[in-house]
Amino acid sequence: MSKTGDPNIMSMERKEFEALIRHAVQDAVRAELYCILRTPSRSLLEYWEHEGPDDPAGDAQVISEALELLQQYEKNPEGWRTLEEFEAEHNLDLPD
Numbered sequence: 001m002s003k004t005g006d007p008n009i010m011s012m013e014r015k016e017f018e019a020l021i022r023h024a025v026q027d028a029v030r031a032e033l034y035c036i037l038r039t040p041s042r043s044l045l046e047y048w049e050h051e052g053p054d055d056p057a058g059d060a061q062v063i064s065e066a067l068e069l070l071q072q073y074e075k076n077p078e079g080w081r082t083l084e085e086f087e088a089e090h091n092l093d094l095p096d
């Protein structure tokens with residue numbers, strides 16, 4: 001780099017300018033990737049706020065209702081359908 005007569009103006013060769021831009025872009029990309037990779041995972045396994053308060057009585061009721069429904073299906077197996085039957089009944093062509 002060389003300075004001209006004006007102390008506020010600098011000149012540089014094209015290669016120097018390209019290297020400066022390349023360095024700035026690499027630093028910016030590196031910083032962005034660092035932020036992305038450092039963001040903690042908020043998967044459902046780690047994020048329990050959606051579960052609500054601990055409710056053993058409510059949990060027992062849900063389990064009881066599910067077991068009752070399964071017993072009803074065991075008594076009346078016509079309620080069970082295969083995926084192929086469901087697709088045919090609803091004219092669906094779901095991907096494999």
